[in-house]
Amino acid sequence: xxxxxxxxxxxxxxxxxxxxxxxxxxxxxxxxxxxxxxxxxxxxxxxxxxxxxxxxxxxxxxxxxxxxxxxxxxxxxxxxxxxxxxxxxxxxxxxxxxxxxxxxxxxxxxxxxxxxxxxxxxxxxxxxxxxxxxxxxxxxxxxxxxxxxxxxxxxxxxxxxxxxxxxxxxxxxxxxxxxxxxxxxxxxxxxxxxxxxxxxxxxxxxxxxxxxxxxxxxxxxxxxxxxxxxxxxxxxxxxxxxxxxxxxxxxxxxxxxxxxxxxxxxxxxxxxxx
Numbered sequence: 001x002x003x004x005x006x007x008x009x010x011x012x013x014x015x016x017x018x019x020x021x022x023x024x025x026x027x028x029x030x031x032x033x034x035x036x037x038x039x040x041x042x043x044x045x046x047x048x049x050x051x052x053x054x055x056x057x058x059x060x061x062x063x064x065x066x067x068x069x070x071x072x073x074x075x076x077x078x079x080x081x082x083x084x085x086x087x088x089x090x091x092x093x094x095x096x097x098x099x100x101x102x103x104x105x106x107x108x109x110x111x112x113x114x115x116x117x118x119x120x121x122x123x124x125x126x127x128x129x130x131x132x133x134x135x136x137x138x139x140x141x142x143x144x145x146x147x148x149x150x151x152x153x154x155x156x157x158x159x160x161x162x163x164x165x166x167x168x169x170x171x172x173x174x175x176x177x178x179x180x181x182x183x184x185x186x187x188x189x190x191x192x193x194x195x196x197x198x199x200x201x202x203x204x205x206x207x208x209x210x211x212x213x214x215x216x217x218x219x220x221x222x223x224x225x226x227x228x229x230x231x232x233x234x235x236x237x238x239x240x241x242x243x244x245x246x247x248x249x250x251x252x253x254x255x256x257x258x259x260x261x262x263x264x265x266x267x268x269x270x271x272x273x274x
Contacts, residue, residue, distance in 0.1 A: 056226035
């Protein structure tokens with residue numbers, strides 16, 4: 001490193017006191033600004049949005065299986081249930097936010113009525129169902145499943161819903177149908193994070209037809225005996241307890257029966273049917 005002696009420095013190279021002070025003020029301002037941003041991020045990390053715990057409408061006539069029978073059929077697990085507050089305030093729902101603790105607040109005003117779900121593709125009886133019609137297709141059952149996330153955490157959730165197979169039997173799949181594709185609502189005004197490129201929208205997931213007909217696969221409409229909160233996929237979502245949680249797609253508006261499987265370019269590994 002070259003260090004100049006005082007006698008070697010020309011007067012033109014000497015920084016004036018005013019410029020020196022302005023530079024110091026600028027540097028101090030930049031440090032303070034960076035510190036403020038860092039502090040803000042740290043504050044938000046240490047002080048997440050307050051938990052949103054709102055009572056939902058009760059679901060009438062829920063069918064509960066006898067304990068031993070439910071355990072034998074895989075409709076229940078012998079584990080403590082995760083609290084309602086935790087289930088509704090720690091959510092992966094990228095359409096609202098990638099911050100699990102922020103989803104509930106972002107979803108608070110999400111409107112789920114009116115709502116329709118179209119069943120189309122390789123079926124003999126394609127149909128668009130109003131939400132109320134879907135709720136009448138089969139008795140609402142309680143299913144207590146362990147929800148496992150690919151990120152390494154899990155919850156035990158008392159879902160309310162009905163078998164997906166009940167809906168598929170009504171539309172009568174063709175023999176050429178081998179896969180079932182599910183699509184989330186596409187509406188950036190109501191799902192604000194769809195204005196970003198964090199995922200390819202709309203979100204799509206899929207199952208093989210035999211998986212979709214498995215009695216464990218349900219379309220959930222509630223949890224803890226109440227209607228489903230927006231942050232948990234209201235008004236209707238898929239639940240497949242033997243698969244990771246990202247397969248259990250939320251806020252479904254379309255179900256398509258198709259012949260072939262292809263990748264959808266999601267960030268999680270796996271492929272979906274189209």
